[in-house]
Amino acid sequence: MPAQTMDQIVSLAKRRGFVFPGSDIYGGLQGTYDYGPLGVELKNNLKAAWWRANVWERDDMEGIDTAILMNKLVWRYSGHEETFVDPMVDCRNCQGRFRADHLQGDVCPNCGARDLTEPRPFNMMFKTQVGPVPDPESFAYLRPETAQGIFVNFKNVLDSTNRKLPFGIAQIGKAFRNEITPRNFIFRVREFEQMEIEYFVRPGEDEAWHRRWIEDRTNWWVNVCGLRREDLCEYHVPAADLAHYSKATVDLMYRYPIGVEELEGIANRTDFDLGSHTKDQDKLNLTARVQANSNATERLSYFDHLTNKHIVPYVVEPSAGVDRGVLAVLCSAYDEEQLDKGDTRTVLRLKPALAPIKVAILPLKKNHDLIVAQARGIKRDLQATGDMRSVYDDTAAIGKLYRRQDEVGTPFCVTVDFQSLKDQTVTVRDRDTMQQERVAIPDLRDYLRERLR
């Protein structure tokens, strides 16, 4: 039985060290979370899996890692200064502020008064003063998305790699949005992480690539992350709701315990982005409606050897939330399994590649010197491979130790027992089947590596 409520996940996350509320000992800071010892491994594994699939295992992708603080002109020409707003209402009774489109009815969700203002736009970008001079013009925004760091580096990447269309640029990094009402654990937060691809194509090839990326990304969530296909669906944003620069946007929706919500958005953004940040806009036959740019110092175009023309590529953008991904993976992997005799066990059925701990080494007796020495030796050997997060645990009876590892998704437990001392074998217990197998210690590393793949 997968997770039915967010509380199951939140409780497990805090108790076992996946995710803690941010600044916890000072009463928190709304919309921020800290990843604990297991959470950081899970999140890093998810990001590494994305990078592997989208950068290393493809022929057509470069990576990048751009700064969070960018010149404010980026956000003028991207349109964020003007349009990155949420509708906000005030309660005249309790002075609470809320996102208008999240309200149910015209009643204040805080005090219940029916005295709300009309919605007003609220820009969600965080702003900060940069440099020692208190000049009102010396500010920067914390980026609300990683995408713009890719667009403004289009020329730098092209010049340094000599890529031919179609190709993409991929980035993972933090982004910040001053959400009016952060909520639902790590689903809607003020500080979060994105995994974004900007995939540049010839105009005319954009629709086929859009379709292909929707399939690719869906398959990745299913095959690599273990989400059930039936928990995912596509929301085709209706034409009337599309941003003016988008030709088509498809949201990949996941069935979270809080409802069906966006996990990733995949948009066909035409030549809007490169066209917005380029110089010489009037010479480039842009199709998108862009703001006149008088500041950019480079032409963000591409010389197409096939047609001998300078063109501005179209872009398809698969944009996923890391934290939403972690949450989906946790919800999907969570299982309360009914065992014999009315017993239940909680088990996270994580894909081995995502599991925070790959193997736990458990001594059957914690006070038996030879068993302990052998178990510690195995732990050291396994962790020395550098590719296998291993832990040693002797703080409970073996049955309880197994349950502890089940609950955090560790694929394998290795137990050193009395037989180990005689014949140099250990038992390897499989998380999902709970079956145990005896494996010779010298074969253990290869045995685990094979099964962790």
Add this chain to the structure above:
Amino acid sequence: MPAQTMDQIVSLAKRRGFVFPGSDIYGGLQGTYDYGPLGVELKNNLKAAWWRANVWERDDMEGIDTAILMNKLVWRYSGHEETFVDPMVDCRNCQGRFRADHLQGDVCPNCGARDLTEPRPFNMMFKTQVGPVPDPESFAYLRPETAQGIFVNFKNVLDSTNRKLPFGIAQIGKAFRNEITPRNFIFRVREFEQMEIEYFVRPGEDEAWHRRWIEDRTNWWVNVCGLRREDLCEYHVPAADLAHYSKATVDLMYRYPIGVEELEGIANRTDFDLGSHTKDQDKLNLTARVQANSNATERLSYFDHLTNKHIVPYVVEPSAGVDRGVLAVLCSAYDEEQLDKGDTRTVLRLKPALAPIKVAILPLKKNHDLIVAQARGIKRDLQATGDMRSVYDDTAAIGKLYRRQDEVGTPFCVTVDFQSLKDQTVTVRDRDTMQQERVAIPDLRDYLRERLR
């Protein structure tokens, strides 16, 4: 000959896509840089190597990943609000602002006037408004260090992992400092990344652990990152210059082209940090002088089963800069090698684990269908392993392709030639020796894996 000037590195970095100035097309944003396609791989490899050595390959470490935005009380009790300042002077003539301790003499470095103000303290934390209500109290700082995220989670980590002393908590993440005068490429920037460990020990064991961490960290820079031991030295901060909470601080200094500068700091911080953020300070026999804390909701102490007492651990902090590490690695690996006939080649002698590209697959003839098909097939096979960033390049003659890969530190080039079609072998060229060896294609993956380790 290693890098003699920063310009050699800056030029290579931009041309080949390691590091670009941030927000380049809009004239930049001082003190910010973007990592390009090769830079992001190098930086990720450096961070992964640090995480592997300090978290996965040890028995006594947990990882964590905390938010950049934290409750402002963190920075009040850490002392940053009051003391995280640099001395700043103004030039009365040109209105320039400078860091007083970076000036040479009493002359304005901008206009040359001898009309500078007395130094005043300037707080280096970036500040931003959080939440929709424009309340002067609703702000947060961008963290100027990752360390505090560890301290305020001490209890969370302890409760979720049940660790015994000594143990550490490791974190990699962005930090921000509003430097008065950012300079020297990625050495002194406003947005940077840290790799920090807070290692908790019993009081009395702190000095031995401090010494041990200095050795461990030095060895890591040498053995894992390839820095020359003779380019590193220890600067023992004189007692008079120590921060009041530090019992001893040793800076690991690296011989950059700009001079000998700090790469990592390793401090014995006593019980100052946990003592500052704990409640019930008066019950805990703190040795450090701390500000009275009336806000913390948890006791950051540890129940020591050896003595049956609650103690506040001492902490040893190895704190390294990721960007400074990348810069040191680039400078150290950079070599202009004299070849026969007065020829020179630029080669980055990176440790294979750090190299952005592990293997380049090069077809001897780019228009020969069979050679191209075989080369592409090899590339796909290698990248499908998921552990080897591979590239394909056919855009120049083979000699030039080799030089291109030398310059970015690719350990191996695989060339598919006419003989490959006959006997299913390829040449594998070693970056450092330039020796070539013929390897059977079915053995190639294992051959490379072995040598890349």
